[in-house]
Amino acid sequence: MNTAEGLKTMESAEMKSTEGMTQRAEVQEKADRDQEAKQKELMKKVRHQMRVIRQGAADLIGEEELERKVQASILTGKPLTIKFGMDPSAPDIHVGHAVPLRKLKQMQDLGHNIVVVIGDFTGKIGDPTGKHKGRKALTDSEVFRNAQTYQEQIFRILDRDKTQVRYNGEWLELLSLSDALELASTITVARMMERDDFQSRFRGGTPIGLHEFFYPLLQAYDSVELQADLELGGTDQTFNILMGRSLQKEKGQEAQAALFMPLLEGIDGTEKMSKSLGNYIGICEDARTMYTKVMQVPDHLIVKYFELTTDILPEELDKIKEQLADGRNPRDYKMILAKTVTLLYHTAEETEEAEKFFKEAFTDKAVPEQVDSLEVVLERGTLFDCIHPLISAGIVKSGAEFRRLIAQGGVQKNGVRVEALEENVQTGDVLKVGKRKFLRIEMC
Structure with a gap:
């Protein structure tokens, strides 16, 4: 091979080497772009989930930890374990009670596991949260009956097939006295007395049962048993849920995030939604x-x-x-x-x-939107059933007066004149009695 041919061979080799380096660089650049695109898509999904979780919440403690858990969940396909505890003491649910359930449904729709813990064991103690005196313990039959009613109502919101229902008696009844003492050693009396309800009762001389101190500890133990990633509750449950974070750390687990939902004002716009105040919307109403x-x-x-x-x-x-x-x-x-x-x-x-x-x-403004309720037992399903409730409410003095008003055109139903006591009525109908009094019929 002469010198010229040798130079050509060298040039050709250099060109191939350069082309190879360029191709490898292009491949690496494409891989980097793909990786960056995947990372952007991942973070977009994480941000979306975190927005859904935070929406409407009063507070989220452990947010950074939760964001890392959400990211890991998306990458691995392993759903988070979301815990929600229910004390089966008052099973009649309105949309205010349903606020945390709706949040659970949103997280269920994101693909996470919802575990509803029915406090059959802790219900026998009674949650002292916000109480000015000790709660009467529930009997086994009361716990079972209320728990069944709860489930009938919560599954109007949650997907039954995607929801685990657990009773904390499954594990709490297995604790020995030694286990209970070890559990009690994880918190001081001073810390327990930081609770406002215990402080007010202590200052007022109202007895505090030692067993009441165990309620938040046992609720916290539920989180340990389930290895919960997130616990959801109302703002009135702050102390109990944060106790779960502390106990999980004590037991060497990763601490659950704590999501607190606010209390919902009733339809009066001022007071907390309550059946006793009449400002509620029941989830079982027509x-x-x-x-x-x-x-x-x-x-x-x-x-x-x-x-x-x-x-x-x-x-x-x-x-x-x-x-x-x-x-x-x-x-x-x-x-x-x-x-x-x-x-x-x-x-x-x-x-x-x-x-x-x-x-x-x-x-058409035939009747106003905001009217008082008239509770009626609808036996005949006609205006006749309304006579005694109207008398009791002081709207009319007697049945005879009510009949005269009807005859004179002084009674309307939903803005239309009523002609006789045989007029059919049902829940939701609005009566105008006289010139100014409007009443919405509700079954009682």
């Missing part, structure tokens, strides 16, 4: 009553009710906030809210009928 009650929600609570009583996604809620801020009519969004809430608990046909009823009865 569609007409539910739709009409939601329409009584004050304008300043529209967004909060969307956040806490529906499964709306953050991106959709952003649009509603913007449109309300731009001066759109709040009533339009209240009707969307009423339809959305009612659809969560009733069929499309029932919701459509409720919406039609409301528009016919209220939109």
Whole structure:
């Protein structure tokens, strides 16, 4: 081989080497771009899940830890374990009680495991949270009956097939005295007395049973048993849920995040939703009553009710906030809210009928949207059933007076004149008696 041929061979080899380096660089650059795109997509999913989880929440403790857990869950396909404890003492659920259940449903829709812990064992102690005296312990039959009622109601919200229901007696009844003493050694009396309810009872001279100190400890032990990643509860459960974080760390587990949902104001817009105050929306109420009650929600609570009583996604809620801020009519969004809430608990046909009823009865201002309730036992299903409740409420003095008002055209149902006592009535109907008194019929 002469010198010229040798140079050509060398040049050719250098060119191939350069091309190879370029190709490898391009392959690496593509791999880097793909990896960056995957990372961006991953973080987009993480941010979306965290927005859904945080939406409407009063507080989230352990947020950074939870974000790492969410990221690991997406990467591995292993769902998080979300714990929600229920003390089976008052099984009648309204949409205020349902706030944490709706949040659980949202996280269930994200693919995570929901574990509802029925406190059959702790229910026998009674949660002292917010109480000015010790709670009466529930009997086994009361716990069982209430727990069954709870499940009937919570599965109007949660997916039964994707929800674990556990009774904490499964593991708490197995604790020995030695185990109980070891559990008690993880907290001081001074720490337990930081609770406002215990402090107020101690200062007021109201007895505090030693067994009451065990309630938050046993609730915390539930988290250890389940190895919960997140526990959800109301703001009134802060002490108990944070106890779970502490005990998990004590037992060498990764601490659960703690998500607290706020208390929901009732339809009066001021007091906490309560059946005793009459400002509640029951999840088992008929569609007409539910739709009409939601329409009584004050304008300043529209967004909060969307956040806490529906499964709306953050991106959709952003649009509603913007449109309300731009001066759109709040009533339009209240009707969307009423339809959305009612659809969560009733069929499309029932919701459509409720919406039609409301528009016919209220939109033309034949009757006001906010009226008092008249509790009636509907035996005949006619106005005749309303006579005694009207007398008891002081609306009329006697049945004879009520009959005279009907004859004189002084009684209307849903804005239409009533002609006789045989007029059919049902829950949700609004009566106008005399010139100014409006009453909504509710079954009692």
